[in-house]
Amino acid sequence: MEALKQRICREGKILPGNIIKVDGFLNHCVDTRFMGELAEEFARHFDVSKVTKILTAEASGIALAAVCSYKYGIPMVFAKKAKSDNIEGGLYKSEVMSYTYKKKVTLICAKDWITSDDKVLIIDDFMARGEAMHGLLDIVKQAGAELVGIGIAVEKGFQGGGDTLRSEGHDLYSLAIIDEADPETGFRFREV
Amino acid sequence: MEALKQRICREGKILPGNIIKVDGFLNHCVDTRFMGELAEEFARHFDVSKVTKILTAEASGIALAAVCSYKYGIPMVFAKKAKSDNIEGGLYKSEVMSYTYKKKVTLICAKDWITSDDKVLIIDDFMARGEAMHGLLDIVKQAGAELVGIGIAVEKGFQGGGDTLRSEGHDLYSLAIIDEADPETGFRFREV
Numbered sequence: 001m002e003a004l005k006q007r008i009c010r011e012g013k014i015l016p017g018n019i020i021k022v023d024g025f026l027n028h029c030v031d032t033r034f035m036g037e038l039a040e041e042f043a044r045h046f047d048v049s050k051v052t053k054i055l056t057a058e059a060s061g062i063a064l065a066a067v068c069s070y071k072y073g074i075p076m077v078f079a080k081k082a083k084s085d086n087i088e089g090g091l092y093k094s095e096v097m098s099y100t101y102k103k104k105v106t107l108i109c110a111k112d113w114i115t116s117d118d119k120v121l122i123i124d125d126f127m128a129r130g131e132a133m134h135g136l137l138d139i140v141k142q143a144g145a146e147l148v149g150i151g152i153a154v155e156k157g158f159q160g161g162g163d164t165l166r167s168e169g170h171d172l173y174s175l176a177i178i179d180e181a182d183p184e185t186g187f188r189f190r191e192v
Numbered sequence: 193m194e195a196l197k198q199r200i201c202r203e204g205k206i207l208p209g210n211i212i213k214v215d216g217f218l219n220h221c222v223d224t225r226f227m228g229e230l231a232e233e234f235a236r237h238f239d240v241s242k243v244t245k246i247l248t249a250e251a252s253g254i255a256l257a258a259v260c261s262y263k264y265g266i267p268m269v270f271a272k273k274a275k276s277d278n279i280e281g282g283l284y285k286s287e288v289m290s291y292t293y294k295k296k297v298t299l300i301c302a303k304d305w306i307t308s309d310d311k312v313l314i315i316d317d318f319m320a321r322g323e324a325m326h327g328l329l330d331i332v333k334q335a336g337a338e339l340v341g342i343g344i345a346v347e348k349g350f351q352g353g354g355d356t357l358r359s360e361g362h363d364l365y366s367l368a369i370i371d372e373a374d375p376e377t378g379f380r381f382r383e384v
Contacts, residue, residue: 029269029305032262058251066258070224077221113221
């Protein structure tokens with residue numbers, strides 16, 4: 001998606017350790033109107049008319065997923081990290097490694113909100129190694145729900161998570177795939 | 193807001209320890225179209241035309257705040273919990289007690305995204321003792337920004353956080369104030 005690539009080039013920062021920051025419009029300060037444009041682009045690729053739930057993981061995926069959910073008129077579920085007292089029994093759980101926080105976290109989702117009747121579109125803001133995504137896929141599988149596809153705003157192509165998912169046969173649609181992020185030469189995007 | 197009270201009565205659950213669950217439409221599975229109705233109600237109370245940033249705290253406030261942000265055409269900022277490697281220097285920090293997680297957490301917000309030029313509307317899904325809210329107010333103060341007001345979907349009136357904020361002179365608008373939640377007799381709302 002050209003508008004997203006341009007925005008990444010204009011506002012994105014490349015930090016040591018291959019960290020890419022786009023937190024001025026995507027995942028700290030969020031330009032929700034722009035998220036609406038991303039939502040429209042996802043809807044060109046996926047048949048959202050058959051989707052019954054949008055699924056994401058807290059916290060940074062929620063804003064984009066909420067705008068998609070609002071525009072499509074489909075409820076959104078966000079998997080939570082770790083256990084709070086507000087969630088009683090009946091949970092799907094999946095342990096994932098978070099490279100952002102450098103520790104294992106357990107993604108949880110109440111069984112009430114994703115069932116075998118659901119057709120799920122997973123939406124997330126970012127994907128690198130795809131660890132959190134495998135947790136979400138695990139939840140969809142535990143629920144016996146149907147996966148419609150996976151929509152990602154920014155994929156760090158050079159970290160391989162997306163290619164693994166594609167090789168597994170998933171319909172993964174990333175709006176921008178960054179194949180190289182060099183503090184000197186900037187961003188290089190994959191041609192798709 | 194009558195529609196919200198009705199929905200709480202119909203779908204809300206009261207658990208031991210004064211825990212109120214409305215996670216089927218507000219903060220786990222999210223009915224974002226309904227969030228749009230809440231956003232419209234907030235816009236009847238607050239003059240959103242002068243607001244430059246919507247501020248909330250991760251994670252459960254993000255969905256509602258994102259829908260408000262999208263509808264008003266105003267960027268949203270969410271304060272994060274604890275430090276991730278993706279946030280370099282230049283942070284506002286405020287330590288708050290989380291009763292949900294029974295531990296202290298530090299709310300952080302990059303200084304880039306709230307400045308003294310901003311007029312901030314704080315939006316959150318829930319308020320009980322108001323601990324997280326004081327963290328958000330602290331961030332607004334540190335930024336030297338102007339606080340336009342505080343919009344809350346569900347206030348647990350009997351836990352006092354809202355009344356404290358009102359006595360401090362804040363323009364706090366809660367769409368439903370629960371003054372009593374009894375597993376036997378159900379919900380009693382404050383008449384406002």
